[in-house]
Amino acid sequence: MEQEQVKEHFAKQAAEYEQLMVKLVPDYLAQHQIIHNLLPQEDKNYRVLDLGCGNGILSELIFKKLPNSFIVAFDLTADMLNAFEKKLSTKGGKFQVVQGDFRTDPIGQGYDIILAGLTLHHLTWEERAEFYHKLSAALNPDGLLLTREIIIDEDPAVRQEQYSYWKKFIQTQGEDPEFWYAKHLKKDHPVTLTDHFTWLKNAGFKKAACHWRLYNFVITTARK
Template structure:
């Protein structure tokens, strides 16, 4: 399957799941709320901050950001028009503090941003070079000292350990009352649609590109919170 075909499949999937995505994510992904809490705890922004949420889904992370930083503005970007519509409904109470862009990651709105955040999104980029290029875009969009944090699906350092993590994830799904057929379908979906990269490689890319204070602050099975800061005086 070519990259464009795979992206079209991903778009169709998320178009169909938009209205229930915030519930599905909690079933699919281990310790989802714990991951979000850790990510948000790492973000430090000044008063009147501009924040970008890449691959915003139905707006769950953006909602937390808008509540945590009450004078901030959050721009949400997603490929799926249905996800954008779901996010607009979720964030209606925030008025003009939330703005929405339908497009691919490569079509990032113009910064500068005090923080860029993302959850379960950038693993859809097809190659390592595409991920590195996206990280470079993110760094270039940040204010001095601004930060980038994401909660992501990652691989381990070896294929053997990555496969063990996939098995552990399947076991976790069974504890959430997924049937064997559903577990198989989810594993096939991941295999067809997702292109995760090893965590150690991604941390190295961030460092090589010029991010500072690069770190992984949370990990459980195959999901991790990691990121870094743009050079300059940090926001905190």
């Protein structure tokens, strides 16, 4: 999918992003408790990158647990960044929004934490390996990379089974599963956890782990 189409897709979602995610991503809100637990316990002056920040849902979590952080909120879509600024309007001076394409534009450096929430699947297979090096270069030593992602299972039969569980979930939420599945196939590039961990290792990450999984959705961390 072209970047203009990705922008258009997310621009349409910006106003009601969270309500939609609850209907499309199993346990979307429950994931936030796990992400919260995985963040550092001690509040320091962390420099955080929220990559593909959308409306700021994960940055909100950061400020709840680690209020002394400074966040760089990076996204392609202006409407999402506007929604971010609105959501976090009380945190002025504690964040900077950057509009850009993380595949081609600089993403900054010196981060203690990088959050990539439902973001990496926008990279194509060919772009992945190099991008993990870009993430590594942006992190400080021992920095934390935390991702939540849509993935595919290594076994094609399990993959199909998980897609069918996912579609059933979408249907129970009153959304059209075939519409969203077709969109997913057209615009997303999910990979297996095996590949994710291999690319992490090749880029110098350590302690890579999957902490939560439901069907084709995961939460992972790794340390530089």
